[in-house]
């Protein structure tokens with residue numbers, strides 16, 4: 519029998535979450551963010567599942583876009599970080615991609631390039647993330663250079679990214695929004711601003727286009743859940759089984775460093791999943807898993823290929839019992855990847871993108 523660890527990917531849930539993003543912003547078009555192998559869910563199967571719904575997809579590199587085109591995906595594709603060298607413009611044109619532009623050298627390269635048809639361009643302003651984008655005071659000048667070159671670039675959009683749209687404190691979001699709104703008004707520019715938290719909770723950021731990512735995969739990025747975010751459905755279920763059981767006396771220890779110590783006579787289940795699969799090694803004692811659909815707690819440090827769970831109170835736990843690390847158990851019980859992430863002192867994004875290639879993906 520094969521090692522019983524699998525990532526089940528529910529493509530109906532992906533479509534459900536996309537429709538939620540779309541319906542929350544009825545005057546915007548939602549670009550499905552599929553970078554990082556669709557946040558670990560599989561780039562091409564996810565793109566195919568959304569092909570009929572999403573007017574555009576977004577990725578981080580030309581290689582990801584090429585993989586989509588090679589799979590026959592004809593939907594427009596945005597490069598969120600634009601191009602990394604001028605030589606990529608030929609491939610951008612050949613693949614029909616939409617490029618973000620965040621730096622003066624990229625404007626120079628675009629103006630020096632002679633495409634057969636003008637290239638659509640998304641001009642990024644740094645409204646406060648302080649990562650990519652033109653400083654607000656430089657934006658209008660770069661915009662004017664591009665707008666004047668309408669034989670080389672077309673469809674100028676204003677793009678920005680929020681640092682705190684997930685926070686209950688709206689002040690920094692509002693600061694960023696004020697900068698973008700002033701520029702959009704001045705330039706008469708259509709906008710593309712909203713990531714998942716802004717799609718879910720900041721309707722004032724909804725523009726001509728939005729860019730939801732993690733919510734498509736069923737993770738709730740909000741600091742405090744909302745009615746809308748509670749309707750998200752998990753797309754990935756990371757599922758394994760118990761491969762061995764141990765009876766321990768009170769006082770005996772489990773795993774590397776002997777971190778977990780039995781406070782009573784205990785049954786410990788050994789589960790086929792470890793950090794060599796991408797399960798986070800920082801999972802603390804008490805991190806929840808579902809054994810036969812019932813919540814149990816990790817006991818002891820995660821190893822490369824295994825982790826250990828206290829199943830003392832699950833009478834039917836046996837070799838071969840289902841263990842869900844996150845997602846939906848066979849009995850319908852749910853364990854959100856967000857809850858697991860909190861126990862690993864991280865965020866769902868790293869857990870989902872961190873599931874390694876040796877874990878087979880099974881699509882439904």
Ligand code: PLP
Pocket residue numbers: 551598679712713714715729730731732733739
């Ligand atoms: N837009 C940009 C530029 C991004 O970098 C990302 C992801 O980090 C997204 C949109 C999607 O963000 P989220 O996954 O929070 O929806």
